Amino acid sequence: MSKILDGKAVAQIINEQTSQAVRQLAKPVRLAVVYDPENAGSDLYVGMKSRQAAKVGIETQDIPVPADANTETVQEIVRDLNQDHTITGILIQSPLPEAVNEQIIFSTVAPSKDVDGLGAVNQGLLFADSPLPYTIAATPQGVMTLLKHYQIDPAGKTALVIGRSQLFGRPMAALLNNADATVILSHRYTPAAQLKSFLKQADLVVVGVGQPDFVLGEDLKPGCVVIDVGMNIVDGKATGDVDYSSASQVADYITPVPGGVGPMTIATLLENTVKAAQENN
Structure with a gap:
């Protein structure tokens, strides 16, 4: 059974730090x-x-x-x-x-x-792995913070990112590459059989495609880490892109939906906003 990566709890820590920083401005x-x-x-x-x-x-x-x-x-x-x-x-x-x-x-x-790091300047600095200060898109940065909190180091791992949007997939792949993972970036045009093969190779899977049950437990490499960025509503309930019940039997670590990446995204956005205030001051 997987260990849960509790984004809600980690986001609370970030929010407390952000609140303290706001009071000091x-x-x-x-x-x-x-x-x-x-x-x-x-x-x-x-x-x-x-x-x-x-x-x-x-x-x-x-x-x-x-x-x-x-x-x-x-x-x-x-x-x-x-x-x-x-x-x-x-x-x-x-x-x-x-x-x-x-x-x-x-x-x-x-x-x-640009507190969500989606402009060409900030994304260019990210892809260049620049030593200069820049803002990173809140969702992928939140994922990296969550991994760091649980001492999951991407270095040397094969990481599969499913989805290539400007908001998530592209900056997520860049961050993992900068962290010395071997990154595979897949998307809607990746053939299904090839994607299945990539999933079996991946030590770390990060998925955000907006399709419930897009990834099943049987697709995964045993012992992998699963980060579910998806948010869908099925029968009035929030669910991700990963079939949690089956994936949690295969993966070592997994994020729940809700309570995983979502709270981290908002906490990171607010953290970025305070950092902008500190730098502008």
Whole structure:
């Protein structure tokens, strides 16, 4: 039976440290969240982030994007936030309306306010494994923090990342590569038989594709580590991309859903926001 990687407990430690850091700052810490209120998932996530931010002393400003917004409309919103000295950090909650090019919006955010690390500057520094300070996307950084807490060192391991999004898969693969893992990055065009082969090789599996039961216990290498980034609702209940009941019989370590990566993502985002405040001060 797997040992549970308790993201909720580790996130609580991070949140306590963030709260202490906020109290030591002379100026208020404010996070602007740009989002599509018509997207039910975004509306839910923004509410969760705002409530947790309030608990650690971070103010939030939620900025809904009109349904008919285009890239230029949202760029103007972001540019105004870049110039607003009362705003510490800016979060672009994906997905935005269909007519908006998110990659352009991510890179419109000033690098010093890019607290989710999705702009071209911060991601470029990540892929270069730069010694300069930069911000890393909250979900993959949260995964790395969770692994470190449980003393799971990726160095020398074969790591399989399933999903190549800008928000998760690509930065996750870069972080694991920087940590000296041998990284396989798979995606929707990876043939099923090849993916099955990769799963049997992987010492560490990180999956975020938005499909319940995408990975089964029988697919996994015995003794591996499983990080489930997925969040799906099935029969009114939250579930990940991994079949927990079967995978937990094979893996040595596994994250639950809920209570695994989700709390780590929010805690890391708030941690990044305070770091931005400290550097800007």
